[in-house]
Amino acid sequence: MAEKITYGSDPEATLYKDGRMVPAQSSEFRSLSAKIGADGAGTPVEFRPSPTENPEDLVKELTKLFKRVYSKGFDLSIHGNDTALGCHIHIGGEYVVQNRVAIARALDEWIGEPFKTKNGRRRGNYSFLER
Numbered sequence: 001m002a003e004k005i006t007y008g009s010d011p012e013a014t015l016y017k018d019g020r021m022v023p024a025q026s027s028e029f030r031s032l033s034a035k036i037g038a039d040g041a042g043t044p045v046e047f048r049p050s051p052t053e054n055p056e057d058l059v060k061e062l063t064k065l066f067k068r069v070y071s072k073g074f075d076l077s078i079h080g081n082d083t084a085l086g087c088h089i090h091i092g093g094e095y096v097v098q099n100r101v102a103i104a105r106a107l108d109e110w111i112g113e114p115f116k117t118k119n120g121r122r123r124g125n126y127s128f129l130e131r
Helices: 055-071 094-098 100-116
Strands: 006-009 012-017 020-022 036-038 045-047 075-077 089-092
Touching: 006 055, 036 055, 045 055, 055 075, 089 094, 089 100, 094 100
Parallel strands: none
Antiparallel strands: 006 089, 012 020, 012 045, 012 075, 036 045
16 A cells, blocks of 8 residues: 655745735735635735645645635735745655655755745845755
């Protein structure tokens, strides 16, 4: 029997309405615990899909959450020049725990390095990778 691995994520974005930035804490998405809400800093909006064993389900749920924001008349930006933005990728399971360093390094190589140059001005030098 194959071991179960769970996947999750919590991407952040900047909300805009009518071309102006809207802090999540000042919008209908101000919750600190809802599927769509303000992150701890208050300005970015954070998307919190349910953990799943199927990565495709994770992408489908994120897509639905993004569409919900768009349906309320907001635009989203991930450029990170107005506020620091981030996104954690969560993976879990015994295999992941036992191989965490190798997995972290592989994710750094496949995702971290290619996206490192995409950091907006607000991230500063916050681009630490596992290596």
